[in-house]
Amino acid sequence: MKSRAEVVIIGGGVIGLSIAYHLGKLGVEDVVVLEKKYIGSGSTFRCASGIRAQFTDEANIKLQKYNIERWKRLSDELEHDINFKQSGYLFLATSEEEVEVFKKNIKLQNRLGVPTRLIGMDEAKEIVPPLNTEPFLAGAWNPEDGKASPFHVVYGFAKKAKEFGVEICEYTPAVDILVEKDEIKGVKTEKGIIKTGIVINAANAWAPIINEMAGLKRDFIPIKPYKHQLVKTEPIAEGQIEPLTCPPAWNDSYVIQDGEDGGVICGTGLEKLTHLDDVQPTYDFMREVLKWATKIIPALKYVHVVRQWAGFYAKTPDSNPAIGRIQYVDELYIAAGFSGHGFMMAPGVGEAIAELIVKGKSKVPLDWDWYDPHRFERGELRSAAFQIG
Amino acid sequence: MSDKKNIIICRCNEVTQEEIEALIDQGVTDIEMIKRLLRIGMGPCQGRTCLPMVISILARKTGKRPDEITLPATRIPVRPVPAGVLVGEMESDGNEE
Ligand SMILES: Cc1cc2nc3c(=O)[nH]c(=O)nc-3n(C[C@H](O)[C@H](O)[C@H](O)COP(=O)(O)OP(=O)(O)OC[C@H]3O[C@@H](n4cnc5c(N)ncnc54)[C@H](O)[C@@H]3O)c2cc1C
Numbered sequence: 001m002k003s004r005a006e007v008v009i010i011g012g013g014v015i016g017l018s019i020a021y022h023l024g025k026l027g028v029e030d031v032v033v034l035e036k037k038y039i040g041s042g043s044t045f046r047c048a049s050g051i052r053a054q055f056t057d058e059a060n061i062k063l064q065k066y067n068i069e070r071w072k073r074l075s076d077e078l079e080h081d082i083n084f085k086q087s088g089y090l091f092l093a094t095s096e097e098e099v100e101v102f103k104k105n106i107k108l109q110n111r112l113g114v115p116t117r118l119i120g121m122d123e124a125k126e127i128v129p130p131l132n133t134e135p136f137l138a139g140a141w142n143p144e145d146g147k148a149s150p151f152h153v154v155y156g157f158a159k160k161a162k163e164f165g166v167e168i169c170e171y172t173p174a175v176d177i178l179v180e181k182d183e184i185k186g187v188k189t190e191k192g193i194i195k196t197g198i199v200i201n202a203a204n205a206w207a208p209i210i211n212e213m214a215g216l217k218r219d220f221i222p223i224k225p226y227k228h229q230l231v232k233t234e235p236i237a238e239g240q241i242e243p244l245t246c247p248p249a250w251n252d253s254y255v256i257q258d259g260e261d262g263g264v265i266c267g268t269g270l271e272k273l274t275h276l277d278d279v280q281p282t283y284d285f286m287r288e289v290l291k292w293a294t295k296i297i298p299a300l301k302y303v304h305v306v307r308q309w310a311g312f313y314a315k316t317p318d319s320n321p322a323i324g325r326i327q328y329v330d331e332l333y334i335a336a337g338f339s340g341h342g343f344m345m346a347p348g349v350g351e352a353i354a355e356l357i358v359k360g361k362s363k364v365p366l367d368w369d370w371y372d373p374h375r376f377e378r379g380e381l382r383s384a385a386f387q388i389g
Numbered sequence: 390m391s392d393k394k395n396i397i398i399c400r401c402n403e404v405t406q407e408e409i410e411a412l413i414d415q416g417v418t419d420i421e422m423i424k425r426l427l428r429i430g431m432g433p434c435q436g437r438t439c440l441p442m443v444i445s446i447l448a449r450k451t452g453k454r455p456d457e458i459t460l461p462a463t464r465i466p467v468r469p470v471p472a473g474v475l476v477g478e479m480e481s482d483g484n485e486e
Contacts (some may be wrong), residue, residue, distance in 0.1 A: 038421045151425035281465055290476045300471030307464035358476050
């Protein structure tokens with residue numbers, strides 16, 4: 001491990017590695033990523049792989065429209081197949097009121113260039129052949145939404161970052177940040193000190209602990225770990241449940257077919273505020289998620305469940321992340337507080353933070369005010385970000 | 390070499406010895422990453438058959454002792470179960486509870 005670096009990134013999830021890759025691409029020499037376990041071991045390897053621009057507010061829609069353009073090119077850019085597929089997201093409405101909400105969201109998305117359409121159940125059935133259309137009135141369908149492999153994305157970012165000279169230190173927790181007169185002097189790890197002037201907190205669910213290391217109050221950005229789980233089935237024939245299919249009224253439950261092996265990933269909004277080492281799967285989740293999944297796709301009853309796991313949504317009070325510069329300590333940055341949307345945002349967020357550090361501004365359409373890390377201490381919240389998958 | 394092409398280590402996802410060794414040769418030596426890039430241990434058997442073999446390949450190629458390499462997490466359910474059984478709408482085909 002180096003003893004001096006220009007930038008130290010704490011957290012080797014998809015966000016930290018995207019930042020590392022983009023810094024390397026911009027020619028920043030000497031970047032070190034510290035990861036306390038193996039890369040991806042936090043929330044990233046536990047995610048459902050979904051990528052969408054169907055949000056309900058301008059800031060997130062603009063960022064995600066841009067991100068989908070990035071996702072399209074990412075395999076070429078990383079020279080590694082990340083398995084990105086534009087298989088769409090299909091939201092399903094169960095009441096007339098919900099149809100009206102869908103229409104309002106679609107109007108906003110269309111105005112910002114996202115081609116979501118309201119569709120009927122015949123078309124929904126063509127898109128997801130085994131769908132139980134009976135309970136639903138309409139669908140919000142964006143064929144440009146999609147999915148990618150979290151494993152290959154993390155590997156791809158890490159591999160390219162290393163080619164640019166970034167050092168990735170796995171099994172190396174940061175234990176303290178050395179700050180003198182509001183200036184960063186270094187990061188202390190279990191394997192020694194790295195002198196640096198710039199630190200990026202990309203530790204997501206663990207981010208409050210990192211902020212505290214820098215002398216801030218732990219709750220300065222109130223990120224809380226909520227346990228979220230997924231169940232996965234054995235592979236089924238390709239093309240059956242390719243889009244992420246979700247009736248939000250059913251407890252935010254969703255199904256999506258894994259783009260690599262064809263197993264069906266099932267999620268539901270059964271969440272629990274927990275502590276940072278509780279990733280124990282639970283049977284109440286298994287029963288709850290399958291109750292909804294088999295209502296959406298009745299034929300899933302005959303499909304075998306093969307695995308279940310848990311991870312964290314790192315939730316802020318408005319479910320929007322904190323992205324940007326922290327004003328109290330010179331050259332301390334944060335990109336954390338991602339709940340069900342951190343994977344899909346990673347390319348653009350990494351690019352934006354890297355450009356902010358190197359150029360002082362970014363061409364990524366990321367609304368810095370919206371994601372302002374200081375909004376919580378001002379008691380200012382955004383409209384709740386849509387969290388599903 | 391042609392032999393290794395035909396030796397299947399992970400039967401669920403049909404991963405060969407050659408693929409595993411090639412990845413290790415590229416510098417991917419953490420079993421957690423090998424597992425995810427090749428989908429070893431993520432099929433119906435949940436790694437019960439293949440992971441011990443992957444560990445011995447990894448130990449041989451990296452010079453580590455097998456007991457220095459920790460097994461990735463095993464996931465529930467213990468064996469594949471139809472979703473209908475888990476929601477209580479179908480009978481189980483076995484007698485385990
Ligand atoms: C069940 C589930 C489903 C999801 N589905 C989706 C989805 O479909 N689409 C989507 O976009 N998002 C989804 N998400 C959310 C997504 O997984 C996260 O938002 C995203 O992975 C966050 O990435 P990250 O890099 O910020 O955090 P993480 O991947 O958690 O990375 C943070 C890293 O910091 C490390 N760390 C912590 N403390 C220290 C320390 N002191 N020193 C060094 N390292 C440290 C951790 O070990 C961890 O690896 C889902 C999440 C869950 C749990």
